[in-house]
Amino acid sequence: MKAWVVDTQTGNAHVVAKEINDPGQPKAEEIRVAIKASSLNYHDLMVARGFMQADSGRVLLSDGAGVVEAVGENVTAFKVGDHVVSTFFPQWLAGQPTPTTGNFAHTPGDGIDGMATEYVVRSQHAFTAIPQGWTFQDAATITTSGLTAWRALVVNGQLKAGEYVLIQGTGGVSIAALQIAKAMGARVIATSSSNDKLTKMQQLGADHVINYKETPAWGEKVLELTFGIGVDHVVEVGGPATLNQSLIAVKVGGHIAQIGVLSGNEANIPVMGILGKQVRLQGLAVGSCQAQKEYVQALGVIDANPVIDRTFTYHQLAEAFDYLQSGAHFGKVCITW
Structure with missing residues (x-):
């Protein structure tokens, strides 16, 4: 399946397309998600440009929204067909960050492979539901930028x-x-x-x-x-x-x-x-899974969809990063198929 990764082997970090193995079917407490949209953040840009160290070949992007295609045993949060969005710190379930929950070791597109791909299999805690009626592009803005704003003003x-x-x-x-x-x-x-x-x-x-x-x-x-x-x-x-x-x-x-x-x-x-x-x-850096759930609940009653400046395809990911870095955007830059 297709994925977009950061290549640092030449000494200059850049984005390349790559064929990677399908993740297969979910195990216990895991879900398989077909990724439909992502959004770009400054954190993603720093990884893609090599300003934040990540393994060469790391699949990019922290934010991903999609459809649950399969669920493993003991999954209680989702069922097949649910629309979901990724979490930034899947190991940080609730409360205050700790050295093990608030670090980037398990952050998609940084410590682990990210959402710039067709399918992912992750723990059910690596996703939350999205607001009813939201598009995948809208939902893809929740993970990093939206939750960061929510934590800054409401949680903290x-x-x-x-x-x-x-x-x-x-x-x-x-x-x-x-x-x-x-x-x-x-x-x-x-x-x-x-x-x-x-x-x-x-x-x-x-x-x-x-x-x-x-x-x-x-x-x-x-x-x-x-x-x-x-x-x-x-x-x-x-x-x-x-x-x-x-x-x-x-x-x-x-x-x-x-x-x-x-x-x-x-x-x-x-x-x-x-x-x-x-x-x-x-x-602060983004927030917990519980904070994201509370933010999604609030978005269900806040009459304000995210502002999306431009949408690129995954095949245009390198161009999308250039546009983000230019600072010309107003609101979010999103990625779809």
Whole structure:
């Protein structure tokens, strides 16, 4: 069967198509899933480009949605014909992450083979149901970006109606965070370097928008928009280039969910700024299987489908990565057959 893998044997990581063995029939507590769609994330890009180390020949992509084709003995979660979506940490069932549950050793497309293939056989815990009526493309956005936004604001942030949320950029995590925040009655301030994208964010419900190129000191602008108090939550995807402004923008006792490293890995952080504002700066990576189930349940009542910018075929996966890396997208980049 067909699969798309990362090839690092030449010294430069690149995506190649490959024929691999069919995984066969599921054993006890396993399910066989026909993969119908995937979505791309920055994590996938780092693996595909060789910035995150993975075995050469590793099947790519963490996110995969499809149809259950067969179930093994003692499977209680699914039946044949169910529509499902993968989990990022299949070994992390619930609760807080631990050294064994919150690492990448069993993450599809990283520690184990991913979803850029026709069929997979995995533990029943490696998938959850998808919202009723959602397409496979829509569902494929849940695993990484959607769940990350949900954990940042709801699980970790304990978001409440009326609070202010600051969102950076217009990628999958940011737009999912906007939709979650508005559905829960929060007020949203969005930043981007593109006025066109900011207009789209307003159309999706953002209460205020800031072009950070036109307003480099956007942290002060956020304080102005919040009457000098600051925001309750920051969905931090930029990293070193944005964290200092986020510390200005957040309120005393506020919460910064550190998610992304789009601007690099090394940051010069003003420790007194963290101490003075008594900020909770919390790093996170996606979430547990239980958190994903709760997110899917919420999506069943939130009237907001994911925003999909472009859809490529699996045969165009290398081109899709180029497009993701360009930063031209608004929302998610998806893959189908």
